[in-house]
Amino acid sequence: MSQVYAARRALLRDCCAAAGSSAALISRPANVRYLAGAAPLGAALLLGPGEDVLFCAQPPTGEPGEGRLDELLRVSVLPASGADAAVAAADLAQAARSDSLAVEEHDLTVARHSALRSAAPRLRLTDLGHAVESQRLVKDEEEIACLRIAAEIADQALGELLESILVGRTERHLALELERRLVDHGADGPAFPTSVATGPHSGRPGHRPSDRRVEEGDFLSVCLGANYRGYRCEIGRTFVIGTTPADWQIELYDLVFAAQRAGRQALLPGAAYRDVDRAARQVLDSAGHGEALPPWTGHGVGLEIDEDPQLAPAAMGKLDACVPVTVEPGVHLPGRGGVRIDDTLVVRPEADGGPELLTITTKELLAL
Amino acid sequence: MSQVYAARRALLRDCCAAAGSSAALISRPANVRYLAGAAPLGAALLLGPGEDVLFCAQPPTGEPGEGRLDELLRVSVLPASGADAAVAAADLAQAARSDSLAVEEHDLTVARHSALRSAAPRLRLTDLGHAVESQRLVKDEEEIACLRIAAEIADQALGELLESILVGRTERHLALELERRLVDHGADGPAFPTSVATGPHSGRPGHRPSDRRVEEGDFLSVCLGANYRGYRCEIGRTFVIGTTPADWQIELYDLVFAAQRAGRQALLPGAAYRDVDRAARQVLDSAGHGEALPPWTGHGVGLEIDEDPQLAPAAMGKLDACVPVTVEPGVHLPGRGGVRIDDTLVVRPEADGGPELLTITTKELLAL
Numbered sequence: 001m002s003q004v005y006a007a008r009r010a011l012l013r014d015c016c017a018a019a020g021s022s023a024a025l026i027s028r029p030a031n032v033r034y035l036a037g038a039a040p041l042g043a044a045l046l047l048g049p050g051e052d053v054l055f056c057a058q059p060p061t062g063e064p065g066e067g068r069l070d071e072l073l074r075v076s077v078l079p080a081s082g083a084d085a086a087v088a089a090a091d092l093a094q095a096a097r098s099d100s101l102a103v104e105e106h107d108l109t110v111a112r113h114s115a116l117r118s119a120a121p122r123l124r125l126t127d128l129g130h131a132v133e134s135q136r137l138v139k140d141e142e143e144i145a146c147l148r149i150a151a152e153i154a155d156q157a158l159g160e161l162l163e164s165i166l167v168g169r170t171e172r173h174l175a176l177e178l179e180r181r182l183v184d185h186g187a188d189g190p191a192f193p194t195s196v197a198t199g200p201h202s203g204r205p206g207h208r209p210s211d212r213r214v215e216e217g218d219f220l221s222v223c224l225g226a227n228y229r230g231y232r233c234e235i236g237r238t239f240v241i242g243t244t245p246a247d248w249q250i251e252l253y254d255l256v257f258a259a260q261r262a263g264r265q266a267l268l269p270g271a272a273y274r275d276v277d278r279a280a281r282q283v284l285d286s287a288g289h290g291e292a293l294p295p296w297t298g299h300g301v302g303l304e305i306d307e308d309p310q311l312a313p314a315a316m317g318k319l320d321a322c323v324p325v326t327v328e329p330g331v332h333l334p335g336r337g338g339v340r341i342d343d344t345l346v347v348r349p350e351a352d353g354g355p356e357l358l359t360i361t362t363k364e365l366l367a368l
Numbered sequence: 369m370s371q372v373y374a375a376r377r378a379l380l381r382d383c384c385a386a387a388g389s390s391a392a393l394i395s396r397p398a399n400v401r402y403l404a405g406a407a408p409l410g411a412a413l414l415l416g417p418g419e420d421v422l423f424c425a426q427p428p429t430g431e432p433g434e435g436r437l438d439e440l441l442r443v444s445v446l447p448a449s450g451a452d453a454a455v456a457a458a459d460l461a462q463a464a465r466s467d468s469l470a471v472e473e474h475d476l477t478v479a480r481h482s483a484l485r486s487a488a489p490r491l492r493l494t495d496l497g498h499a500v501e502s503q504r505l506v507k508d509e510e511e512i513a514c515l516r517i518a519a520e521i522a523d524q525a526l527g528e529l530l531e532s533i534l535v536g537r538t539e540r541h542l543a544l545e546l547e548r549r550l551v552d553h554g555a556d557g558p559a560f561p562t563s564v565a566t567g568p569h570s571g572r573p574g575h576r577p578s579d580r581r582v583e584e585g586d587f588l589s590v591c592l593g594a595n596y597r598g599y600r601c602e603i604g605r606t607f608v609i610g611t612t613p614a615d616w617q618i619e620l621y622d623l624v625f626a627a628q629r630a631g632r633q634a635l636l637p638g639a640a641y642r643d644v645d646r647a648a649r650q651v652l653d654s655a656g657h658g659e660a661l662p663p664w665t666g667h668g669v670g671l672e673i674d675e676d677p678q679l680a681p682a683a684m685g686k687l688d689a690c691v692p693v694t695v696e697p698g699v700h701l702p703g704r705g706g707v708r709i710d711d712t713l714v715v716r717p718e719a720d721g722g723p724e725l726l727t728i729t730t731k732e733l734l735a736l
Contacts, residue, residue: 066576103478110473110481110495127478172551180544208434 203338236342571706604710
């Protein structure tokens with residue numbers, strides 16, 4: 001793996017050099033992990049001008065959840081508590097006669113940026129922007145393998161829940177049980193806080209589990225994901241509790257299912273982000289649910305659960321092969337509930353069979 | 369409660385006015401919650417120059433874990449997705465003819481700060497610094513009541529775990545079970561990721577649970593806390609697995625216990641932070657463990673699990689009454705394991721009986 005990290009860093013260094021910076025400081029944790037293999041708390045990674053150095057308060061412990069630090073990378077443990085890794089990095093960059101340092105202005109706070117300026121006044125600080133995020137967009141096959149395992153784990157956890165008795169249990173307990181099952185099946189942890197929504201809560205994006213209990217006749221919508229070696233996937237399903245779904249439930253479900261299928265089918269290399277969004281959105285829109293829809297119908301996943309690209313009406317850009325994204329339209333009717341269906345897929349060329357579905361739990365409307 | 373939030377905001381506005389700013393922008397989530405009652409994701413709170421306004425992408429849902437928004441506060445829901453609450457706030461401040469706006473430079477990123485400057489070029493942006501954090505230092509009796517309940521919940525969860533069979537179970541499973549029990553007893557969630565450390569891992573601060581199983585003869589150290597209405601406590605205990613602790617285990621335990629007691633006894637209004645730290649630290653230091661100690665032996669708790677003050681050798685300042693802190697010295701011997709003992713207490717005058725211990729689980733060395 002060390003070669004992989006070194007190659008990623010070399011690519012970023014080339015990109016910096018082309019922009020006129022001889023050194024770059026990476027502070028955003030997911031970006032540090034992408035380039036160094038692990039991101040101890042508060043770490044900062046200095047690329048060039050000489051050797052690459054990871055600054056951190058405590059050396060990484062090597063625990064599975066933390067990632068494994070690239071062995072080729074020099075690690076500098078900060079001497080004193082309260083010392084800032086970014087400041088130490090700027091200090092070294094100045095000592096190494098770098099004249100400029102590209103920093104992640106979307107991550108560094110104004111206060112830390114000022115501290116960098118004070119510590120290394122001869123350095124010109126420039127903005128690295130989202131260069132590392134752009135590099136992270138297209139995944140290699142090892143990254144996709146991690147996402148595939150993460151999705152398998154989430155499918156297993158969800159499958160087991162469906163076999164248990166649900167009526168009378170609270171949203172919170174169901175969410176905790178799902179998270180325990182994720183870890184049972186080998187996840188480092190949940191990819192994000194598990195959402196379980198019943199009855200009038202169902203279909204609400206990002207609903208926080210409450211003490212409401214599952215009742216007969218409810219819609220139950222669940223959204224969960226596993227974190228496997230840092231890679232995070234997402235699956236969302238909606239079920240009906242009891243034997244026979246009501247007509248409005250079947251109708252709403254079929255509609256959201258059609259929207260989600262349209263979104264999935266639009267996932268091809270070269271498709272504009274906004275066109276994928278539109279494919280899903282217009283199905284719901286033409287049924288009169290346009291106004292209440294969330295601002296996006298999907299997003300990239302990887303070392304973060306919500307990363308580029310965003311599948312939204314105003315998003316700029318086109319899909320590439322090997323970009324994993326979610327497709328997750330939903331409708332929530334205030335006071336009644338609703339439906340969300342959410343998959344993680346990897347964009348693949350049509351010649352390779354089109355989008356690769358990672359989350360394979362059935363999307364039939366199950367009555368539990 | 370609304371009066372409480374309004375009074376807190378009035379105090380902060382006075383503090384801003386004294387520093388020459390007619391308006392302030394609060395972006396740090398715990399600070400927003402302290403002043404507004406709740407902090408929806410990405411929210412920003414504008415204080416003055418006219419009315420106070422909370423900007424957020426979605427109105428708060430009123431779920432228990434989220435807090436309850438002050439009803440006296442105006443809420444402005446952002447029109448478009450991707451709109452930045454802080455930018456919208458700066459925009460309004462400029463429209464209301466404010467000439468300057470104090471922002472939290474330790475929270476705002478450089479990129480958001482630039483966006484504020486572009487959106488409201490006539491506003492002078494100043495630094496509010498840690499004004500809200502300072503205001504949060506001394507807790508009122510309602511806040512302490514929340515911490516007291518949080519501590520009770522943690523004590524209950526820990527007590528139940530001790531009654532179960534531990535040998536053969538993994539650190540991860542024990543941690544997940546503790547977190548489930550926290551929620552069972554009414555917590556909104558864990559206050560921080562629960563740490564369970566066995567054998568050679570024991571005594572390591574912030575250890576992430578691994579797949580190591582509990583064995584006979586192990587030290588087992590556990591650190592957990594509950595989040596109750598946003599307020600977070602912390603308790604840490606170390607146990608021995610099996611019937612008879614080894615001599616080195618008893619000796620190390622007694623030493624850490626003596627250090628923790630010395631720290632607790634030093635908690636009085638007017639005591640310097642560094643003196644409390646020294647009281648605990650010198651016990652371990654004189655036994656030859658000085659070099660390996662963490663940089664602090666305790667810290668404040670409240671809406672965040674790690675807030676001011678820090679009990680550390682270089683910390684400046686003195687304790688006030690009604691400041692809740694942890695006292696948590698520990699020793700970890702690489703390869704062998706170690707001991708941590710951690711309580712949450714509230715500083716009280718001697719006339720009132722001295723420090724109030726919130727986490728009351730026994731600190732005897734239990735053999736489980």
